[in-house]
Amino acid sequence: MAMKRVAASALRAFTSSGDSTSSLVTRHLHASPGSKKIVGVFYDAKEYAAKNPNFLGCTENALGIRQWLESQGHQYIVTSDKEGPYCELEKHIPDLHVLITTPFHPAYVTAERIKKAKNLQLLLTAGIGSDHVDLKAAADAGLTVAEVTGSNVVSVAEDELMRILILVRNFVPGHHQVITGDWNVAGIAYRAYDLEGKTVGTVGAGRIGRLLLQRLKPFNCNLLYHDRLKMDPELENQIGAKFEEDLDKMLPKCDIIVINMPLTEKTRGMFNKDRIAKLKKGVLIVNNARAAIMDTQAVVDGCSSGQIGGYSGDVWNPQPAPKDHPWRYMPNQAMTPHISGTTIDAQIRYAAGVKDMLDKYFKGEDFPPQHYIVKDGELASQYR
Amino acid sequence: MAMKRVAASALRAFTSSGDSTSSLVTRHLHASPGSKKIVGVFYDAKEYAAKNPNFLGCTENALGIRQWLESQGHQYIVTSDKEGPYCELEKHIPDLHVLITTPFHPAYVTAERIKKAKNLQLLLTAGIGSDHVDLKAAADAGLTVAEVTGSNVVSVAEDELMRILILVRNFVPGHHQVITGDWNVAGIAYRAYDLEGKTVGTVGAGRIGRLLLQRLKPFNCNLLYHDRLKMDPELENQIGAKFEEDLDKMLPKCDIIVINMPLTEKTRGMFNKDRIAKLKKGVLIVNNARAAIMDTQAVVDGCSSGQIGGYSGDVWNPQPAPKDHPWRYMPNQAMTPHISGTTIDAQIRYAAGVKDMLDKYFKGEDFPPQHYIVKDGELASQYR
16 A cells, blocks of 8 residues: 555656646645755743753654754755744745644644645644644645654643643642741642542543543543544443543533543634533543643633632643733643643654654655555545 | 450459559559540641631641540640740640540650650550550559551552652752742752653552552552562462562662651651662662651751652651751752641541540440550550
């Protein structure tokens, strides 16, 4: 299969060269001859870059692929400067072939940028979650969009369980007492609970959701999941979670809700004022998926009124979160910057995944099928 | 068995009454006639007391047993004022029969207090961990000391897993960025890891340690435990942890060390400067057991030098921790006040356990055997 596609791609690349009318066709081909201009947008690590040799996901260490790329004659530009018409990224848009971005410091790949990027063929996400790319525009332009599916699912699932416990235990006010010289056990304990016996529902039970459910199993909770598809009975039984076909029937049962869906036009703003009002009073919400699944102000209002007992996540809209983002200052939040999927272990995995896809791209080979978000002008099923 | 013991106790109580030379014998009997003076020392909840009807462990709600005790003609005094010669507790020492204390706001029951407490028969710990009682003095005085074994083991084990993840993920600096208006993913990520694949060792694998290991199992770690006794092979296999007979051979293998031992004369100061120096550089330590198992300054020095990569726990020496306790201000700590065992769920369980033991005490019946810390002048095995 793969070999057939390579041959076909190589042929099309060859036949289409110099034919300006077929540029849209050309753009989604895996292979094209000669040197490529590859641009990577990562976060800067500055003094932290040298502190850990495996800290690959920053501009300074640039996924650890510079030498490999340059030895093959490719050009590799790396920057964190991604916003506005005069940023470093914008300078390279007109002639780059490949753009590598991450969800942690997202370069927003808008329809306008795609239009300007006449040589662009491939958009790679170092990590998981490509909603910072206008996927429809990318599909219409015949681009390939791919991410390193699976590279940080364990990282995110572990982090979700941490956040569940942080909210259930009221950790943040407890730690705050310590650093402010206070000691008031009652002020923490009056709303600190065991996780055992509570009802936890995940909205979405894909790779991350399932890993979370597996890790929750020994906690003796009542586990629920909503997804487009019911798991096969054996897996469901092994995980010990109950399928809920109707989201709005599941949600009011939950003491704790975890969001595990991609951001799509269907999920955008899904947790609005009305839906939050129907949740159990004092519900705890963990969202490491995407911030725009929530109505920002509805979350602030819910946390302020006590309708939401606690909210924790690492995703913001936009990112970086501005200094005045209201989630920074709402009560009962346990937020961090976007971090759960960029552990050192995850960086090693997604750097390897990006390198592997670049290698296949240079050779005109297919990527692992689960990595494609847009292929041949078609969106992957979860983004439709 | 139990009935035989009750009968014997009742007989001894009867035969010893009025015989002043046998007062030491009298003091450890379960049953004695008439009204009892019971004193409980808990933390104050103030405005939080009314916020949750199940918030039983505070002075205001007093384990929810006031009506039950007073309806039987007993006197029930409750206070949080436990320190110094003029505190409320001290006033009642000379004539109380039963003293209920907790590890969360410990009333230190010294040899001197025991000597003054001529009527004292029973010391009950609402929770687990009775090291705030001078157990040798209690045993010598023929007292019974009992705690609600099992009442909060799940609570503490869950909390330990939370703290492991908080340290592994570098959560505290991440959250600090949020509330201070900052955004610097690199400043968190350069030392944020997955838990998967790491070596976790528990020093002590009693009830809490085992529950922790069970909850760690799906995380795909390398699990080690040191204890006086090897688990039976079936349980060990089910938990998936490897026994390490020699503590000092286990410790240097661990990325994460969790302390799950009682404080005894053998474990006091066990983690001193020398032992900490032999750990893996950057080791993470979770200690919800007792603070005095650690050398306070050695922990500060380890966190400052980076030898300890992170330290989290809820136990302090003494408690409440004074404003200038160095663990409040050392780097890489994720401390809280003493909270892990006093969740609302745990309070419900230990309040019920104390009530049950008082009921048995009034009736001259034995307690559940695992609750005894000192019985008939003998320390329970783990305190010897």
